[in-house]
Amino acid sequence: MATQAADTRTDAEDRTDATDRHEPGTRPAADGGRRTGSLGGGPVADGARHVSGNAGGPSVASGQQAGSIGGGASADTGRQSDAPGGSPVADAATQGVIPGAGPVPAPGERATVRLREGGPDEPPRYAPEWLELREPADAGARAHDLLDPLRIRLANLPGRAGYVIHDLGCGTGSMGRWLAPRLDGAQHWILHDRDPYLLHFAAVASPRSAADGSRVTVETRRGDVARLTPDALAGASLVTASALLDVLTREEIDTLATACTGAGCPALLTLSVAGRVELSAADPMDEEIMEAFNAHQRRDGLLGPDAVTAACEAFSERGATVRVNPSPWRLGPGEAALTAQWLRGWVGAAVEERPELASRAERYLRDRLAACEAGELHVTVHHSDLLALSRPVGGAS
Numbered sequence: 070m071a072t073q074a075a076d077t078r079t080d081a082e083d084r085t086d087a088t089d090r091h092e093p094g095t096r097p098a099a100d101g102g103r104r105t106g107s108l109g110g111g112p113v114a115d116g117a118r119h120v121s122g123n124a125g126g127p128s129v130a131s132g133q134q135a136g137s138i139g140g141g142a143s144a145d146t147g148r149q150s151d152a153p154g155g156s157p158v159a160d161a162a163t164q165g166v167i168p169g170a171g172p173v174p175a176p177g178e179r180a181t182v183r184l185r186e187g188g189p190d191e192p193p194r195y196a197p198e199w200l201e202l203r204e205p206a207d208a209g210a211r212a213h214d215l216l217d218p219l220r221i222r223l224a225n226l227p228g229r230a231g232y233v234i235h236d237l238g239c240g241t242g243s244m245g246r247w248l249a250p251r252l253d254g255a256q257h258w259i260l261h262d263r264d265p266y267l268l269h270f271a272a273v274a275s276p277r278s279a280a281d282g283s284r285v286t287v288e289t290r291r292g293d294v295a296r297l298t299p300d301a302l303a304g305a306s307l308v309t310a311s312a313l314l315d316v317l318t319r320e321e322i323d324t325l326a327t328a329c330t331g332a333g334c335p336a337l338l339t340l341s342v343a344g345r346v347e348l349s350a351a352d353p354m355d356e357e358i359m360e361a362f363n364a365h366q367r368r369d370g371l372l373g374p375d376a377v378t379a380a381c382e383a384f385s386e387r388g389a390t391v392r393v394n395p396s397p398w399r400l401g402p403g404e405a406a407l408t409a410q411w412l413r414g415w416v417g418a419a420v421e422e423r424p425e426l427a428s429r430a431e432r433y434l435r436d437r438l439a440a441c442e443a444g445e446l447h448v449t450v451h452h453s454d455l456l457a458l459s460r461p462v463g464g465a466s
Contacts, residue, residue: 197241197270202407204243207311211339212394212454216251222335222458223252223306231255231283232306235334237294237325238262238313242271244339245287248309253281260289295321299331308334314341314376314455315366322376326383326457333462336384336455340396342366343451344374346415354426354433361419361426368422377453384457396454402444409441411450 223232231254236244239260249256256279260271268289275287292301294317302308308329314322329336344363348355366373381391400408416434420427440446 197267199410200241200243202410204246206398206400206404206407207243207340208247210396210398210452211247212396214394215337215392215454215456218392218458219307219335219337219456220252223254226306229306231257233257233259233304234307234309235259235261235302235305237297237308237310239268239271240311241267242275244309244311245271245285246274246276248337249276249285250278250280252279253283254279255283256285258285258287260287261292261294262289263291263293265289265291295324297324297328299328302328302332302334305332305334308336310336310338312340314338314380315373316371317376318370319372319379322372322379323383326380326387326389329457330384330387330389330459331462333459335459336389336457338380338457339454340452341377341380341455342374343377343395343453345451347449347451348437349447352433352436354429357423357426358416358419358430358433361423362415365418365422377455380455380457384455384459387459389457389459391458392456394454394456396452398448398450398452400448400450401446405441405444405446408446408448409438411448412437412441 226232232252234245234248234256236242236258239245239262242260245258245260249258258275260268260275262268262271268291272287272289276285279285294313317325325336344359344366346355346359346362363374367375372379377393381393384391400411412434416430416437420430437446
């Protein structure tokens with residue numbers, strides 16, 4: 070089962086069999102001087118495709134790092150701007166901000182993930198450090214209620230000795246680390262991403278056993294979701310993705326839905342931003358920041374908080390049964406580091422979209438960060454998880 074699926078690939082895709090080249094628990098070395106993301110030695114995390122919805126990161130179109138309210142660094146050069154400093158955002162580079170997570174990277178550092186092919190000036194995506202920081206919140210947020218209907222569907226697949234699971238935009242593989250131990254049966258995971266550096270992380274930190282102790286194997290493929298076809302998913306049991314939908318265009322979501330439904334393959338697509346954030350205690354600027362941030366998410370044709378609605382329509386129009394469940398981050402004092410990073414990116418993206426907010430946003434961010442440091446801030450960042458059960462093909466039930 071796994072061997073047949075592993076050989077179904079295009080000539081343009083690079084393949085690495087993790088079971089042959091990586092021992093469980095090993096860590097990748099730094100690549101070309103880039104940071105490895107080994108914060109505390111644990112596995113690195115996922116959501117690499119997320120631009121700034123629940124992560125709060127750089128914009129898609131602009132070469133400027135999101136959130137450079139006062140003296141921030143350029144995302145593609147790391148150089149300091151001429152704007153006056155002295156703000157929480159301007160000082161972030163000296164406060165150990167994780168590259169790619171908040172608005173300002175340390176000088177000379179760059180994030181490592183790109184959404185799709187672009188020119189040399191395309192802004193970078195998230196560094197593994199940020200992905201590791203958010204992994205526990207992602208794991209706690211995903212909708213467990215969608216797993217039972219998924220298990221039923223997988224159990225009804227005929228003639229299968231195991232499952233072939235494609236994880237799109239896998240980042241460093243936290244979706245597999247979360248889901249593989251929750252499913253019975255042998256599993257072969259095919260991890261897709263454009264970035265070979267992150268694929269290496271995903272391979273070496275992948276799970277090795279399913280819920281019932283069955284073997285889990287992994288291979289990696291470099292590829293682009295925009296070119297996904299039903300043929301690429303031939304023999305697939307499941308497609309997964311995490312924090313991906315909201316950084317796709319409507320055309321790309323249609324491509325994804327066409328590929329999954331054409332292959333008769335269910336899709337579990339988690340942690341898409343819903344466009345709603347709640348903070349305690351309420352501040353008059355909350356709504357302004359949220360609306361500006363949501364507008365920022367919709368730049369350049371990306372769907373942002375409209376993505377789940379578009380995906381529901383796309384899959385339903387192609388005959389799939391779709392279920393959507395909430396999957397919010399609930400951040401409190403125990404998640405203060407993540408909350409602070411998210412705040413910087415959230416406010417920074419809002420100000421990039423609406424520069425007239427800058428002076429008031431400085432005060433807002435300073436107050437929110439102080440409350441976070443004091444253990445007084447609670448934040449709910451709303452997301453949605455989507456399960457699309459496509460009509461089976463090839464005699465499946």
